[in-house]
Amino acid sequence: MAGNLKKVLVDPLSENNPVTIQILGICSSLAVTVKLETALVMAIGLTVVTAGSNWVISLLRNTIPSKIRMIVEMAVVSVLVIVADQFLRAYLFEISRQLSVFVGLIITNCIVMGRLEAYALQNPPGLSFLDGIGNGLGYSLVLVIVASVREILGSGKWLGFRVIPEAAYSAGYINNGFMLLAPGAFIVLGLLIWVQRTLSKKFETD
């Protein structure tokens, strides 16, 4: 059982990462990774929502009428997302404005719905909750890596602190503006997927 727990939690970080292996949640990982700060808040938001909805749906899994299964799932996810959004607006106003529509779009993030369908409907609440945390962390890990690369190359900062010294700028160094745009994220993410799949020897076969 202990081994199982660990597998549920750790697998999504690398072996079965929702972003780099399952290619889910790409849209938001491109949109919110200009700066690490917003990426972190988004990552926390998604982890909370995935874990919470996994837990709730797993609790209800034997009572949900199959005809309205997905609608019930959607309702639970939406409520959690709206609550998360409301909290951001109350306590992290500036960040919530930078994330703008993307917090709301967690509802449509395939990772959330995917875990509900693939895991929470068949497994007990405790394990489902951990599965949600695990997948949320897997997503977070990718977001943090992509956002770090983009913020350092694009703005010369990391989490808002300057990492590329002023001297480099005086010597003619220029920030890579491309990294601030979505295509920059696309390239970083592509490279990340390549590295990860090469390391884990996991390839698509046809």
Place this chain on the structure above:
Amino acid sequence: MAKGDAYTLGYAAAVCVACSLLLSGTAALLKSKQDFQVELDRKVNVLKAFGVATIDGQGRAIGGEEVEKIFGEHISEVVLDGETGQVLPGLAVRDVSRDDLEGKKKLPLFLWKDGDRVTRYAFPISGKGLWSTIYGYLALGEDLSTILGVTFYRHGETPGLGAEISTDAFQKQFVGKKVFKDGRLQPIEVVKGRVANRYPEGSDRAVDGISGATLTGNGINRFLNGDLEKYETYFAGIRGGG
């Protein structure tokens, strides 16, 4: 799991009730905190327009207390009648209804006082850009002509193009421009392309446009000058009075 339709309907109803209770509970709980944040954001934008540094040395935004302190010491608010341009006594900005604000029937004005002298004026500006309504503030100096600052803080323009209007680089261009010259208002202009190409001799009323955002720029030209005219009736009185 073969359960009747009644069960399904009942289940759906129960889920709806539970969800709505949870949502309204959260909204009620966080309402005051959210309103406070929106109010603070509005005040920060007024300060930015006035040319007050809202970012401290470490690059962090100044806190709510500091904002309230500056507001308390220097800034008073009045509301003008949109038709006559006269001050409506006893009316605070927060009491003006949204309809009156949007329709510009009542015009809020922020006065910056050093001692008893009013040395700066700021007021909200808003109007259509390309996709959305743009909201901002404009501040004028004591001469009621020199722009101290312009901010655009809420809009839904295209990210990377029109949305660049909320960058400091764009907004800083307005500082020092003159809205009043030779006895009348002169229109501020966001030009298509660069000012240096359009007005080789330089201009005290034009700023560089953003490439790919000409229509957003045109929108700004329209509403910024339109709003200036609305306030002019009041400003003319002050100028006339010396």
